[in-house]
Structure formats: C-alpha cells, structure tokens
Amino acid sequence: MATIIYSMMGETILVAEDIFRDYGCLHALNGINLRVEEGEFIAIIGPNGAGKSTLLKIFASLISPTEGTLQIFGTKDHDREDVQDRIGMLSHETFLYENLTARENLVFFGKLYGIEHTALDERCDYLIRKIGLWKRAEDPVKNFSRGMKQRLSFARAIIHDPSLLLLDEPYTGLDMNASSLMENLLLENPAVTKIMITHDLDKAFRLCNRLLIMEDGNIVHDVGANDPNARKFAEAVCFSDGGQFKC
C-alpha cells in the first residue's frame, strides 16, 4: 500500500489518475496516481524496470498512457502545445546537436520555444555564462567533455524558463566537480517544480523534499524526504534482491 502524502507547497500542477502503460504484453505502469504541487522537488527511485522512465516520458508527453488521465497545468489530457513551453527535460542523453556550437544549440531550441530574437540572445549569454562555458560558446559540441555537454544540456532544458523540470538520471557520467555544479544549478531556483529519476539515494535525500519509490510499475511508497521511514522504504526496495543493489 502506498503511503501517500500531499504537501501544501503551492498550486497543483500535475495530477495523474490511474495511469497504465503497456508495451505489448509488458505492463510498464500499473495504475499510477499522483499529485504534484508547485515548487516540489521529487525524486523517483526504484530498481531497473520499475517504470520510472516511462512515467517521466508520459509527463513529458513523449509517450501517451495506455489508460488513465493526466492533467498538467490544469490542462486535461494535456493539449500538448499549450503546456510544452512550461516543461523542460534534462536526461542522461544530451539532446544536443554535435555539429552545432554551444550557442547555436541554445539559439535553435530557443527559437523553437518562440523566444524573440533579442531576448533569446540575452538569455543565451546569461545561461552560457552561468554554466561556465563562455569561452567555449562558439565551439562545436562534439569537442566538449561529458560534463560540459551535460551543463549545456541543462541550459538547453531551461532556455524557455520552464515551471516544471523533468530530470532523468541527470548525473550519469559526471565527475564530482560537474556533479556538484549540476547540484547547484538544480537548487538555484526553488520555485521550479522538479521531478528527478535517480539511482543515488544520498542525492535524493539531500536534494529532494519528496520521494516516490517505484517497483513493478507501481508507486509503492510516496513519502517526504524527512520522513523517518523514508530511507528504510527506499533501501528495502533498492536492496530487496538478497542485499544486491538493484537500482
């Protein structure tokens, strides 16, 4: 039985009701019910194949649920184009074009989000400075290290100043410095609602205020990060395979 908490941080921005998603005969999600309030920083944890990425892809409208309804920013079964400019996504895949420069990547995505020319130039300058790539702004992304690409990917994800940021294992392949910079960037704007898939329990407890623990396509625990039982629940799911860490 899922332990459900609803924090009272702000407006409800996401409501998922009985979300099922099947891939052929494989049931990836088995009736997810979830409410997300504005300003929450939620970690989704669980073993491989628990349905975490599928759930995030549904929130990003990259895939549709087989059954169930999803309401984002008050838009039922979200009319994609109306809410897309309020959602950003950062993944372990960079979503960047290798043959374009850092600035060209940001400008390209900025244009797709409909940002006006002058505002876009200013926004790109601001973000490139912020992620520490000012000197490499005109270099093609293919010459960047993994950490630099991930920082640029973060800038791309927030180029349109989204209200909801979806993060799918954003720390994959980052060294300690890059990881720490990413952490600072994530914590910078607390007003932005963040939902992050991570395999790092320590990071989840340090950064997030709510944990969704998933197993076999279900949310088995929905707990506050300060809940005394939270770590026990998380470890029970992640270490449930005879003490072998499954995440």
Next chain:
Amino acid sequence: MLKGLNIALKDLKIESRAREIFISMVVFSLLILIIFSIAFSDLLSSASKTATVASGVLWICFIFAGTLGLNRTFATEVQNSCMDALKMCPIPRNSIYLSKVIFVFLLMLLVEIITIPMFSVLFNYQFTAIIWVGIVILLGSFGFVVVGCLISALVIRARAGEMLLPVLLLPLSLPVIIPAVSATSGLLRGEDIFSLMSYIRLLVVYDFVFFAVSMLVFEYVVED
C-alpha cells in the same frame, strides 16, 4: 508551423559543415552516370537512341542518390535522442516532417542541378523542352521525398533500418516513379506536352495525396 521550419535551417547548417549527405549523393549519382556512359557508349553517336535511355539513367541517379540522402535524414535526430527534444517543443510534430521534406528536397534539387549537365556532357546530349523536363523532375522528386521522409522516420530506430528503407520506399514510390520516368522519356523523345499531361496530372495528385496523408500520420509515426 513556421517555428518548426527552423529545423530545416538547422539541418542545412549542419550539412554545410559536415557535408556527409550531399557529397555521398553527388558522388553516387556521378558514378552511375559514368558507368552508364561507358555501358551505353555505342549509343552516344545517336541523339534519338540516347533519348530512349536518358530518362531511365537520370531517374536511377535521382532515386538512388535520394535514397542515400533519406537514409541519413533522421540520423542527426537519433544521435543524442534529439528527436525527443524536438517532440517536447511547442511546435506541431508534423512541422518536423515538413522541415525534413524541405531539407531532402533541396539536397535532391542540388544533386539534379549537377547531374543533368553532367549527363549532357557524358552522353553528348542536348536537352529539349527543358522547362517541362524540369517541372516533371520537380514533381517526381517531391513525391519521392514526401514518401521517403515518412518511411525514413518509421525505420530510423529499427534494427537494420538503412536496409529496410529502400525495401519499403521503392515499392511505395512506384506510383510516382512510373509517371515521372514515362513523362521524362516522352519529353526527351520530343513528344507533345499535351499527350503527356495524364502523367503530369498523376504526379500532381500523388504528390498532394501523399503529402497530405504524411502530414496527418507523422505524429503517430514518431510516437514511441
């Protein structure tokens, strides 16, 4: 929809730097021309005999070069999962398709602009009714690209997708290849344009129908 056309500009910018697709299309097309010019060297003395094979040779160049281009069209979007980023942008998904059609169509036009004069030189052939030939080539190429981009998006993530593309594309594009080759052949043999109008009408209808259908179904093609 207009915002989405930035994708075509982005593709042109990437191609202008990498030149991966265009160079291979041009080289492949010229190679076919050279092979045919050697194989048909006996015909080169007679313009009327050249006219009978010209249409086939030209369309083989265009179709195979176009297939090469189509194979790589969505490759930039698959690398680093950029397609997911595009799908998340507040643009109609069929604007991604429209951009790809514009991009590949422009590449095919450039290849054709290079191939046709080279054909003239290698086969010692003077084109007649060049404007109508140009219109038929434009209509034929557009129809081919319209179907090709849809199938390219369909197979890009499949295993051996590059093998699968020509297998699916060539039969589906036969309704555009047959009238295009027939109309080009008739024009090069000096037939009256009015006797070839049925082919041109067929090309226009095919282009329109497949373009409209592709714009409608593209959203479902790129859905995971």
